[in-house]
Amino acid sequence: MLGTVLVVLVVLGAVFAGLLAPDPIAMAPIDRFLTPSMDHLLGTDNLGRDLFARVLFGGRIALVVSLGSTAASLLLGVAAGLVAGYGPRWLDNLLLLIFDALKSFPTVMLALALVTLLGPSEWAVVLVVIIANAPSYARMARTQTMSLRHAQFVEAERSLGAGAGRIIASHILPNIVGPILIVASMDIPVVIAIEAGMSFLGLGVRPPTPSWGTILESGFEYIQDSAWAVIAGGLPIIITTLGFTFLGEALRDTFDPKLVTGPR
Amino acid sequence: MSAPALAIEHLSVDYATAAGPLHALRDVGIEIGAGEIVGLVGESGCGKSTLIQAVLRLLSPNARITAGRMALAGVDLMGLDPEAMRKLRGDRISVVFQDPMTALNPVLTIGRQMVDIQYRRREPRAAKRRRAVEMLKRVHIPDPESRFDQYPHEFSGGMRQRIAIAMALMAEPALFIADEPTTALDATLEVATIELLKALQREIGCAILFVSHHLGVVAELCDRVNVMYAGEVVESGPVRPVFQRPQHPYTQRLLACDPARVRERTRHLPTIPGDLPDLVSLPPGCVFADRCPQVFEPCRRAPPPAVKTAELEALRCYLAKPSP
């Protein structure tokens, strides 16, 4: 319940950022480091920009990048896992090799390497997330597929003449997707942290675009002058992380098969 | 006269469901004397599993015992706290379930498992090992000394079931519950396992509650039998009268349906038409009324009480002729 509330708040804040807050990029050097007031709910940063606005607009980046890259990871990962689990042995071995190779890259080094190639941007973040997460989803999908491959209902479908495509799409995918979605929703806080972290290090979103990571970056630089930027950058990360974590756990509990609703 | 191994009186269990309480067991009474073998016969939905879970006090979180008493060798089971109940399980009551594939821990050798479950005894390991090997011999596992260190997957299904029985009986419990122990086994293995159970029971002298829907096996193994339908014990007594002269229409139909009994080839095997009643909103009268070929007027008004007849301990049917 709490998780849903927190997530909804964050989403609403991001969606209605334009209505709720002033321009996040407008600089007003005179108004640097103001403490919170009615005009500036979270104060201003080192360039006089309204922090509350930057937080809300930063939320857009966080949500779009995290949800988008998670969706992409799921798509690629689950598809690869299905193929690996149902296809011939050699294909499985090949794909496993690829998954394991990708997973063994430390995320930070991967981020640095990609940014060197592509330059810092949101797309670098997306790519890092996909490479970091898709292999895990692929492995989960593969394992589930392999166990369902020999299920009696799959054999029954084969005996009716169903081909591999139909079986994978209609009979295996719907039955494996649940737990993977739950894991993905619990990964979202991690993804948000990746985005914030990369932006913080200057590898992701570039100023003046507001991102919670860049807010934190300039906040730390000027922490002697005002702590509000650090608070403004850190607080939303904490709230969103908690929100998605609680939500994911609640989802997991809802689907827990141990909660029996009658005699077994 | 020692206390009966198991005495259940007027036991009722409800499950909480979205549609209201589901009355899984209603006024169930079962008695197993020390050293007796008693059968429990019934089909899906009769409440067998709920009954076993109730005796073991391992009911699901949404189940509640709404009435009744249970006593194991004189000890009141309902009054025990969870710790005391845990001590009883595996020691005074032990269970073997249907599936020999999943009864054993696949990552431990069977020897290790058999020694581990003797944790209550304060003996040196070597003595426990000896007892375990001895038990394996008694259940006819060939080469027990060397097979002691093998893993469950290295044994066939029939052997795994025998090992599970060995583990259950090693503690020499007062009550041994066998829940469909032979249903997953082939016919030739099934009869071998039944012979084994008979022999072991003679040696150890425990009481057995044998739950099965294989009527033939129950007839051969048990001294007395309880027939359950939709949460009630409808007929109960020594095996001979129940199997040879069944009084309850359900028992009669059940026995008639058993293809083993139908000697002549036929296109139309007997069946019991209809379905189980809804256990959430029970019919006002006898629970079998809708499917009973001999239903008459009083059957729909109120559930028949359990009466004692000349040959039977309990019969729930308005056709019953109570013993004087």
Added chain:
Amino acid sequence: MNPLLAVENLVVRFPVGGALGHYLKGEPRAIDAVAGVSLTMEPGETVAVVGESGSGKTTLARAIAGLIPVAEGAVRFQGRPVANLGRAARKELHREIAMIFQDPVGSLSPRFSVRGLLAEPFRIHGLAERDLDAEVTRLLGLVGLPPAIAERHPHQLSGGQARRVGVARAIALSPKLVIADEPTAGLDVSVQGEVLNLLNELRERLGLSMLIITHNLNIVRHIADRMAIMYLGRIVEAGETAAIFANPRHPYSLALLSANPEPDPDARPRRIALEGEVPSLLARPAGCEFHGRCPFVQERCRNEAPVLAVGPDDRLVACHFPLEPSAN
């Protein structure tokens, strides 16, 4: 006139373990789950294949249905060879040979409604232009299920209902041969009769031929004209059902038939108790593969494998010393 089904010396082989097992332990690289089976069926017949775990009966059924590849031998359906077909030809075959699987609920895809499950055979074979709703209603009627059941999902069905849905799926495209793997498994005694009565009725109405795989001898008597008993991947006895029940000639048949306790406490079981367990397929015994457990074993049995030979009244037996009627 071709028999409907002719199986000739069929061998189905499964690779076992890795190369390491072969070199280190001297284990064989493969087991023959079906080790040379021959069998014929005429149109309209019902034949039962009986055996215990490890007998190969289920593997045989899958091989005939085209679900697994065949190592040696041939399967001919209406005269055409049908083993190891390519994908397109195999799909055609699945219209003519249908299979009903053992687990009534587990053989139905959990997320599909009954309607979806029954419509699927038509969709798979490109027949979706037919009025699928009408077909679904027709099939439900044929198996005696109420139309309302079409909206339910497999976990909402009882064992008997799920079993009927399985039957309906199998007959959807009007196959010539239906293979039923343990049709009464998982069903209560009081509903077993329903399935068997249904299969008998459908056989007559639709002119089906049926191959029943089971370890339950009690039902074989009521549904099969002929039966074959398998042990370790081979047929040990085959013939008319009633005749085998009255006078089994192979000792294993006798043991199987006697391992059937009757629900009568006074029936003294005249039982043949078999020693030991079914040998592993990795270590097939020499000579007659049953000799290690046979209560009537003799010297010749240990050294020489018997051949499945035709005896009087068309009975096939693979035994050096088949039992005489007086032995029962």
